[in-house]
Amino acid sequence: KDLQENHILWARGLPKMFGRWRAGEKEFWFPNGARITFYHIEVEDDVRNFQSAEWEYVYLDEATLFTPYQLEFVYGQWRTSLPIKKRLRLASNPGGPGHEWVKERFVDPDPEGTGEVWYAADTHTTRAYVKTTWRDNSHLEDDYEFTSLATVPESLREAFKEGDWDLHVDRFFTTWNARRHVVPPFEVPASYRKWGSVDWGYTAPMCAQAWARDSQGHHFIYKTLHQARLSNEQQAELMAKTFPEIHTWVADP
Secondary structure, eight states: OHHIIIIIHHHHTSOGGGOEEETTTTEEEOTTSOEEEOOOOOSGGGGGGGTTOOBSEEEEESGGGSOHHHHHHHHHTBOOSSSSOOEEEEEOOSOSTTHHHHIIIIITTSTTOBOOOEEETTTTEEEOOBOOOGGGOTTSOTTGGGTTGGGSOHHHHHHHHHTOTTOOTTOSOTTOOHHHHOOOOOOOOTTSEEEEEEEOOSSSOEEEEEEEEOTTOOEEEEEEEEEOSOOHHHHHHHHHHHOTTOOOEEEOO
């Protein structure tokens, strides 16, 4: 329904001089042979329908509603053998199963969302995050904040209202504030007590963290690991490699 109302109706309404709409394939064809194809991903393994696809331009709407596995799979199809510059665009509100995946890759390097382009060495691509809120959407009614937005759950409402990626309904610590709870990186002294915590996962990623405690009782998380689709043995091996200094672990039962 969202795909139909938010995107397909728009494509079908384009003037015929721009190209032809093919309803059966949900594709819009341009005179030069280029096409826009619209897809809907409902369940986890729907992305396997795109196995071996090659997409020069990928646009994901409401990206955080996809799981990390789906996002990684789609990301893997973003490739081309043509001499053109490929592009990936994500539009999304905070919250949802893909929240942390999007936040770590696009929001955290530029929390203010200035749109400044930076180089991502892990994928050899450039990235940028442009922060917007409902106030930037000229198509919304003036009382949107007090009507439509007021029906959203309170914790998620504030995230939507201000575009705050540190506030969302799925987070256990709803009072989290990066300005208050994050400190500049520092070398953890050998005198600090260290241990690790892990929450097992497979489809939803496992999460492992290294903790340190100073003499005044302050606790620091100084290293984290998130990974999906790993067996128990693979998770253990990756944790041992990532946290060689940790010998005591606390695990979710």
